Amino acid sequence: MSKFNVTLVFEDGRSESILADENDTIYMACLRNKIRILTDCLEGACATCKGHCVEGEYDMDDVSDEALSAEEAAQREVLTCQMHVRSDCVIEFPYEAKLAIKAEPRSWNCKVTAVEKISSTVQRLDIAPEVSNAEPPVFLPGQYVHLAVPGTDETRSYSFANPPHETGTCSFFIKVLEQGAMSDYVRDRAQPGDEIQMTGPFGHFYLRNPERPILMVAGGTGIAPMLSMFDHMIETGMISQPVHLLVGANDSAELFHLDVLEDYKSKGIPLTTEIAVVEGNEGWVGETGHVTALLRDELIAGGVDVYLCGPPPMIEAAESWLSDKGVDDKLVHAEKFLPS
Ligand SMILES: Cc1cc2nc3c(=O)[nH]c(=O)nc-3n(C[C@H](O)[C@H](O)[C@H](O)COP(=O)(O)OP(=O)(O)OC[C@H]3O[C@@H](n4cnc5c(N)ncnc54)[C@H](O)[C@@H]3O)c2cc1C
Ligand code: FES
Secondary structure, eight states, X not given: OOEEEEEEEOTTSBEEEEEEETTSOHHHHHHHTTOOOOOSSSSSSSOTTEEEEEESOEEEOOOOTTTSOHHHHHTTXXXXXXXXXXXXXXXXXXXXXXXXXXXXXXXXXXXXXXEEEOSSSEEEEEEEEOOSSSOOOOOOTTOEEEEEOTTSSOEEEEEOOSOTTOOSSEEEEEEOOSSOHHHHIIIIIOOTTOEEEEEEEEOXXXXXXXXXXXXXXXXXXXXXXXXXXXXXXXXXXXXXXXXXXXXXXXXXXXXXXXXXXXXXXXXXXXXXXXXXXXXXXXXOOSEESOGGGGOOGGGTTTOOEEEEEEOHHHHHHHHHHHHHTTOOGGGEEEEEOOOO
């Protein structure tokens, strides 16, 4: 009997991964994992258990037309009390996780393994989760976690820069502000061996199965989830679609990992990149200005999946341009690095 990974993503961004065997309905598989998704009839007649299967293959037992119309079924709406998965799947539910899950989100005690300055304003923080008494973290490429700031009661959100298949060490790119709880920690106090708690994963910003060319816009540390996605694409062979990545920074000294981007090209991702810095320093020969000024019609011609990540003004400018151009907002995925 085959078992598949099923990731449940709730409206508040909390996600949980469970194993489901093909004979179980998703409802049963959730119950076995102490997750009580909303249900009523359990017969495919009321639609209380409805979700949206974003990824993966599945079959459905009998459902009534009133509960799930043909049009909804074609859009991959699913009645999870009648659903059997035939591959790994991602299912989104239109309500908060606390309605289905009593337990708090998972947490891991981690040890800092490295802190490295990788640009004028960015530090890479590597942490190793202790998994002797806990399952390793399971997440979708693009998602984020909460990190507790050591020595304080504060937590901050950071996107994984590592892919889901490499969780022995988790890497985060942290923009170091002049003053800030996490910024002060990584700049002044962080040392290998420090204990740090990680909770999650969270977020709707994750890589969808690439069915059309991909356009990405990353501002500053917003490149972190893109790297997680690229490594995942290579690991899973999702390299058939071209990817165009626009990278933005305030100045060229803030740029980092451009060599890593080059490596992805040689590893098989059909990746092209363009870079813009707001302030061109002496010697800068590339584009000057906001990264969103690089957006132009030819990049969206024929339809694209769009991934935007970084500072809120960058995302808002990109979303507004895409909306003016009539890009379907279902194809636009965004993560705003909002301050806490
Ligand atoms: C879903 C999500 C994912 C995120 N992922 C990342 C990530 O991968 N990498 C990353 O670097 N950040 C990321 N962030 C932002 C991060 O969570 C923190 O907000 C940021 O690192 C500042 O934390 P801090 O403790 O250093 O400063 P804080 O103590 O939170 O703030 C100190 C002061 O600085 C202001 N401030 C906060 N952010 C900025 C800013 N960008 N520019 C100017 N002033 C600011 C605050 O309003 C406050 O006045 C993410 C945010 C979200 C919501
Ligand atoms: S619980 Fe009624 S359709 Fe699934």
